Amino acid sequence: MEWKAIAYASVLVAGLAFGQPATAQDYPSKPIKIIVPYQAGQGTDVGARLFAEQLGKALGQQVYVDNKPGAGGNIGTAEAARSAGDGYTLLMGTVATQTMNEFLYPSVGYDSQKDFEPIALVGMLPMVISANPSFPANSVAELIAAAKAKPDKIDMALPSTTARLVFELLKEKSGAPLFGIPYKGSATAMQEVIGGQVPLIIDTATATRGQVVSGKLKPLGITTLKSSALLPGVKSVAEQGFPGFEVTAWNALYAPRGTPKAVVDRLNAEVIKILAQPDVRQRLLQIGFEPAGGSPGDLAAFEKREREKWGPLIKAAGLKGG
Numbered sequence: 001m002e003w004k005a006i007a008y009a010s011v012l013v014a015g016l017a018f019g020q021p022a023t024a025q026d027y028p029s030k031p032i033k034i035i036v037p038y039q040a041g042q043g044t045d046v047g048a049r050l051f052a053e054q055l056g057k058a059l060g061q062q063v064y065v066d067n068k069p070g071a072g073g074n075i076g077t078a079e080a081a082r083s084a085g086d087g088y089t090l091l092m093g094t095v096a097t098q099t100m101n102e103f104l105y106p107s108v109g110y111d112s113q114k115d116f117e118p119i120a121l122v123g124m125l126p127m128v129i130s131a132n133p134s135f136p137a138n139s140v141a142e143l144i145a146a147a148k149a150k151p152d153k154i155d156m157a158l159p160s161t162t163a164r165l166v167f168e169l170l171k172e173k174s175g176a177p178l179f180g181i182p183y184k185g186s187a188t189a190m191q192e193v194i195g196g197q198v199p200l201i202i203d204t205a206t207a208t209r210g211q212v213v214s215g216k217l218k219p220l221g222i223t224t225l226k227s228s229a230l231l232p233g234v235k236s237v238a239e240q241g242f243p244g245f246e247v248t249a250w251n252a253l254y255a256p257r258g259t260p261k262a263v264v265d266r267l268n269a270e271v272i273k274i275l276a277q278p279d280v281r282q283r284l285l286q287i288g289f290e291p292a293g294g295s296p297g298d299l300a301a302f303e304k305r306e307r308e309k310w311g312p313l314i315k316a317a318g319l320k321g322g
Contacts, residue, residue, distance in 0.1 A: 027087055027263050031062040034090045034253075035083075037076025037097055039069045039185025042159065043125050043204030044251050047289045048092040051122060054280055058270045065092075069185055071105070072161045072321050073097040078109030081116065085258030087267070091116065093254045096161035099307040103314040104161065104321035116254040117264050118299040120271040121292040123284060125204040125249040126230060127166050127223040129156075129237070130212065135199045140170075140221040140240045143200070147176035155179050156200040157189040161321070162249045163202040165310070166223055168317050173242050193217065204249050205230045205288030223247045230288050250292070250306075252299055268296055 032055075036048045048065050056063035068076030073096050080091035091097075098112045129140060137143040147154045158164045158180045167180045181198060183189035186207040193201040194216045201208075201217070205228070211217040212231065221237040222228050225246045228236070237245040253271060255264055274280055275291045284291050294302070 027266060028059055028061045030088060031064060032056075032059070032088050032090065033064060033066050034092050035076050035080045036065050036067050036092050037069060037073035037080075037094075038067065038160070039187055040067050041190075041207070042069075042186040043206035043249065043288070044092055044094055046206050046287055047123055047125070047251055047284065050280075050283060050287065050289075051092075051274070054274045054277075055270060058274060071108075072101055074101055074105060074108045074110075074321075077101075077112075080254070081110035081256060083256045085117070085256040085260075087255060087259050087263035089256060090119070090267075091254040091256075092122070093252050094162070095248075095250050095306060095310070098252070098254075098303055100161050100165065100310050100314060101321060102307075103311045104319055112303075115257050117257060117259045118296045118303065119253040119255055119264055120268045120296065121294050121299045121302060122251045122253055122271065122275070123292050124290040125206050125251065125288065126228055126290070127162060127202055127247055127249060128205050128208040128212075128231065128234070129166070129170075129200065129202050129220045129223075130193070130208055130217040131200050131220055132193055132196050132198075133215065133218045134196065135218065137220060138218070139235070140237050140242075143220055144174045144176045147174075147178050151177040152179055154200065155181050155198050156202060157181055157183055157193050157198045159183040159186045159189040159201070159203055159207075160249075162204075162247065164319070165314070166202050166247045168319060169245065169247065169313075170237070170242075172317065173245065190217075207288075209286075209288040230285065230290070251289075252292075252303070264296060 036045045038044050052063040077097040083089035101108050137146050192198045212219050219234045222234050224236050225238050275293050281291050
């Protein structure tokens with residue numbers, strides 16, 4: 001009977017090993033999916049696609065993006081949380097999905113602190129307040145003056161949770177009677193602002209930069225504390241009469257809870273190497289994406305600080321998801 005028990009245990013262990021990679025050397029053996037919980041064309045999606053291309057080269061396997069938009073990023077993030085912890089489904093999480101949404105929605109369908117294994121902070125995405133070129137204001141100060149001259153007449157497209165927070169903070173600090181219009185993603189919002197249906201938009205530098213370069217949008221201000229090389233010549237909101245105004249979106253790679261540490265460490269090592277490549281860094285900067293990096297522990301600590309920063313602000317402003 002003893003040999004039978006040993007044989008059964010061996011089969012069980014082998015089965016478990018087959019079900020998920022035991023070491024970093026065994027991984028990956030099939031394509032890897034990165035869930036992006038937003039529409040194609042949004043800042044997170046643009047950066048994730050470039051990053052997936054590079055990660056695929058590094059790992060020797062196809063790495064592809066799967067867009068799962070909806071509910072401010074909650075739908076795709078919840079799907080990632082329910083996925084097997086085997087390293088073959090990853091999440092490109094954001095400041096919204098990992099630190100803001102839990103304060104905005106009564107239920108998000110996942111626990112950002114318990115359902116994921118942090119891998120690495122991939123990049124920072126400053127937000128930009130932009131206008132259709134026909135809009136008369138050329139700065140945030142002029143926008144505020146125009147809004148006060150025509151109360152509740154100036155609309156702003158808001159394609160993300162972070163955009164909404166920028167909008168609410170701008171209204172609070174300026175007292176300007178602006179009106180926000182929520183969108184499910186950047187693509188539709190950009191189309192309507194460029195087409196003149198809505199005069200203004202708040203979106204990431206990643207989603208905005210190409211439209212600015214082509215002359216289809218006019219940047220009024222960026223949400224970093226100081227002007228950024230991502231949009232040369234564009235003053236920050238803080239430099240335009242609102243000291244301390246800073247809201248920066250970010251993207252980070254996560255794996256579902258239970259993913260083996262060896263796999264998490266392998267992915268982190270590849271992310272760091274990718275972000276250190278000069279050509280990759282240049283390509284990311286060209287699309288408005290500031291490369292980051294760090295260990296899984298660094299990401300966990302950063303996420304905690306962000307949650308402690310935005311949670312009280314969202315509660316104090318009485319913001320609700322929608």
